Amino acid sequence: MMDSPIVYVVEDDVSVRQSLENWLRAVxxxxxxxxxxxxxxxxxxxxxxxxxxxxxRLPGVDGLDVQSRLTAAGVDLPIIFITGHGDxxxxxxxxxxxxxxxxxxxxxxxxxxxxxxxxxxxxxLCCVQRAELSALRQRYATLTxxxxxxxxxxxxxxxxxxxxxxxxxxxxxxxxxxxxxMRKMQAASLxxxxxxxxxxxLSGPSAA
Amino acid sequence: MxxxxxxxxxxxxxxxxxxxxxxxxxxxxxxxxxxxxxHSTTAALLYLIVIVLVALRTGAAPSAVTALLAYxxxxxxxxxxxxxxxxxxxxxxxxxxxFLTTAFTINRLAAKNRQSFQEIxxxxxxxxxxxxTIPGLVWSESPNGSVEFLNQRWRDFLGASSAPVTDLRRNLxxxxxxxxxxxxQWQQARERGRAFETEVRVRRADGxxxxxxxxxxxxxxxxxxxxxxxxxxxxxDWRQAEETLARLESELALVARRTLLxxxxxxxxxxxxxxxxxxxxxxxxxxxxLGATPPNLPEARTxxxxxxxxxxxxxxxxxxxxxxxxxxxLKKASFDLGAALVEVLSLIRNDLxxxxxxxxxxxxxxxxxxxxxxxxxxxxxxxLLVNAVEALLPxxxxxxxxxxxxxxxxxxxxxxxxxxxxVGLGEAHEADIFxxxxxxxxxxxxxxxxxxxxxxxxHGGRLWCVAGDGFGAKFxxxxxxxxxxx
Numbered sequence: 102m103m104d105s106p107i108v109y110v111v112e113d114d115v116s117v118r119q120s121l122e123n124w125l126r127a128v129x130x131x132x133x134x135x136x137x138x139x140x141x142x143x144x145x146x147x148x149x150x151x152x153x154x155x156x157x158r159l160p161g162v163d164g165l166d167v168q169s170r171l172t173a174a175g176v177d178l179p180i181i182f183i184t185g186h187g188d189x190x191x192x193x194x195x196x197x198x199x200x201x202x203x204x205x206x207x208x209x210x211x212x213x214x215x216x217x218x219x220x221x222x223x224x225x226l227c228c229v230q231r232a233e234l235s236a237l238r239q240r241y242a243t244l245t246x247x248x249x250x251x252x253x254x255x256x257x258x259x260x261x262x263x264x265x266x267x268x269x270x271x272x273x274x275x276x277x278x279x280x281x282x283m284r285k286m287q288a289a290s291l292x293x294x295x296x297x298x299x300x301x302x303l304s305g306p307s308a309a
Numbered sequence: 310m311x312x313x314x315x316x317x318x319x320x321x322x323x324x325x326x327x328x329x330x331x332x333x334x335x336x337x338x339x340x341x342x343x344x345x346x347x348h349s350t351t352a353a354l355l356y357l358i359v360i361v362l363v364a365l366r367t368g369a370a371p372s373a374v375t376a377l378l379a380y381x382x383x384x385x386x387x388x389x390x391x392x393x394x395x396x397x398x399x400x401x402x403x404x405x406x407x408f409l410t411t412a413f414t415i416n417r418l419a420a421k422n423r424q425s426f427q428e429i430x431x432x433x434x435x436x437x438x439x440x441x442t443i444p445g446l447v448w449s450e451s452p453n454g455s456v457e458f459l460n461q462r463w464r465d466f467l468g469a470s471s472a473p474v475t476d477l478r479r480n481l482x483x484x485x486x487x488x489x490x491x492x493x494q495w496q497q498a499r500e501r502g503r504a505f506e507t508e509v510r511v512r513r514a515d516g517x518x519x520x521x522x523x524x525x526x527x528x529x530x531x532x533x534x535x536x537x538x539x540x541x542x543x544x545x546d547w548r549q550a551e552e553t554l555a556r557l558e559s560e561l562a563l564v565a566r567r568t569l570l571x572x573x574x575x576x577x578x579x580x581x582x583x584x585x586x587x588x589x590x591x592x593x594x595x596x597x598x599l600g601a602t603p604p605n606l607p608e609a610r611t612x613x614x615x616x617x618x619x620x621x622x623x624x625x626x627x628x629x630x631x632x633x634x635x636x637x638x639l640k641k642a643s644f645d646l647g648a649a650l651v652e653v654l655s656l657i658r659n660d661l662x663x664x665x666x667x668x669x670x671x672x673x674x675x676x677x678x679x680x681x682x683x684x685x686x687x688x689x690x691x692x693l694l695v696n697a698v699e700a701l702l703p704x705x706x707x708x709x710x711x712x713x714x715x716x717x718x719x720x721x722x723x724x725x726x727x728x729x730x731x732v733g734l735g736e737a738h739e740a741d742i743f744x745x746x747x748x749x750x751x752x753x754x755x756x757x758x759x760x761x762x763x764x765x766x767x768h769g770g771r772l773w774c775v776a777g778d779g780f781g782a783k784f785x786x787x788x789x790x791x792x793x794x795x
Contacts, residue, residue, distance in 0.1 A: 120619070
């Protein structure tokens with residue numbers, strides 16, 4: 102899914118839309134543009150990668166509404182707002198709602214380019230983190246119930262002896278389980294396993 | 310005559326006083342006459358005088374008693390036989406009749422006189438009560454200006470502490486800004502012997518200036534005015550209410566106009582910004598197409614075509630706005646410029662007074678009718694006047710003045726001038742001030758002069774500006790007269 106990023110443009114004015122498309126192509130991006138917020142929202146998918154260039158003042162739907170609807174739909178594309186008349190209250194509102202950048206038309210070449218590059222880099226990072234998390238979840242899903250119990254106690258800092266006593270089994274058995282957990286979670290060391298557990302949101306009982 | 314005595318005397322004695330006076334007078338006269346041996350006729354005359362005097366001041370009974378005493382005195386001491394009464398001479402018969410008749414007649418006349426005097430007195434009291442109660446400031450004055458009567462309300466208004474007002478024309482504490490005008494009006498009315506009405510601010514006893522409406526009328530004909538009567542009405546509260554209303558109205562109108570213009574400007578700005586933004590972005594794109602290796606000429610060409618298209622689009626928008634602004638719904642007709650200007654002045658008068666601006670109007674008597682849209686021309690003048698007032702607001706060290714004049718100008722034209730002694734144009738250049746959206750005011754739109762100029766040019770005239778004589782700015786425009794309009 103991490104193929105080349107796409108810049109999505111939502112702009113009702115045909116001249117502005119076409120000029121943006123043209124310029125983005127000249128810069129070297131892939132561009133998909135929409136004339137209305139509705140058209141974009143119906144096409145929006147959560148696997149979209151890139152960024153969104155969105156006109157604040159669109160007929161029918163407020164650009165800021167689009168932002169909240171995208172968030173609700175789980176689309177995490179960073180949004181660069183563009184406006185013909187950037188007033189401060191509006192830009193503050195947009196930035197608070199999580200806009201990546203707020204630019205006033207006509208924009209300078211480097212301004213928009215920089216904003217798009219940063220937005221894509223940001224989104225790439227988000228996507229990587231998201232991919233890692235989903236991989237961790239898949240690995241965790243392969244653990245047996247006993248292995249999950251052992252993992253919880255291990256990351257909480259318990260010694261094998263303590264875990265064996267707690268679970269009413271031998272220290273050798275615990276060692277075997279522990280080895281399975283490390284292998285299945287693809288953790289090379291205990292700290293790595295702890296980090297994975299943290300990212301999965303696990304928290305075991307603390308050491309007795 | 311009893312008034313002096315009744316303070317100490319009881320009611321009984323009080324009644325007897327007139328009798329005593331009559332008796333003592335007769336006795337004194339008798340003694341004096343007898344001692345000086347006056348002739349009986351002389352004595353009779355002197356008695357008569359006493360009777361008349363007593364009858365004038367007292368009632369019927371005391372004067373009758375005095376008449377009888379006088380008769381006895383005359384009969385006993387001045388006619389023979391002396392010292393005893395005897396009806397033996399004609400005077401003895403005539404005297405009592407004359408004495409008594411005189412006593413009664415004089416007494417009745419005096420009573421009548423007293424009655425009418427009381428009536429006059431009560432009438433006067435009533436009149437004074439009316440004058441003092443009437444809700445107005447009433448006065449009368451002689452032709453030379455000295456005050457003859459001021460009602461209580463006037464006196465209260467002017468204050469008891471101040472020196473008594475003897476000449477309203479001189480002593481009235483009129484607001485300094487209006488004193489000259491009032492004096493002139495008064496002088497004119499006096500010379501022509503005509504009534505006049507005016508409004509002035511006069512300082513009340515508590516130091517507050519109140520707006521009074523004065524109405525002064527002469528009594529008598531032109532040349533022989535015997536008196537002037539005046540009525541002043543305090544219209545300050547009414548006037549203030551009216552001014553508040555007018556201010557609210559004009560503020561409302563201003564807000565409405567600003568909102569409209571603001572929206573118009575915002576939408577114009579947005580409309581033009583779109584193609585401009587596209588041009589800039591396409592320009593950047595074009596540079597990149599050309600900068601590529603090798604340069605992508607087909608894409609560059611397409612981009613330049615788009616730039617040209619967007620440039621034309623912006624120009625179209627501007628042309629559309631211009632057409633909209635100068636939309637010709639003119640109702641051109643010939644009209645009286647002087648009357649139109651007077652109407653404008655009446656609109657702005659309250660505002661001028663409130664802001665302490667004096668306006669001098671000079672309309673040439675021979676202005677021919679001009680041809681054009683009356684309302685639009687009035688809007689131009691109003692706009693220039695409003696600008697002038699705003700230029701005057703920072704002025705404090707000299708009188709704020711506006712001169713409005715209209716006069717024939719060259720062949721078939723009329724020249725209107727609005728000149729102020731305000732802050733002037735300063736750094737602003739004449740070329741700039743007529744540009745749309747050029748403004749020196751923090752909350753201005755910068756459309757007033759631009760629209761004014763386009764209105765005047767639509768009428769075949771010109772609108773220009775020169776620095777004022779001394780301070781301020783001078784705006785002038787021309788209009789075509791009837792028959793010279795194309």
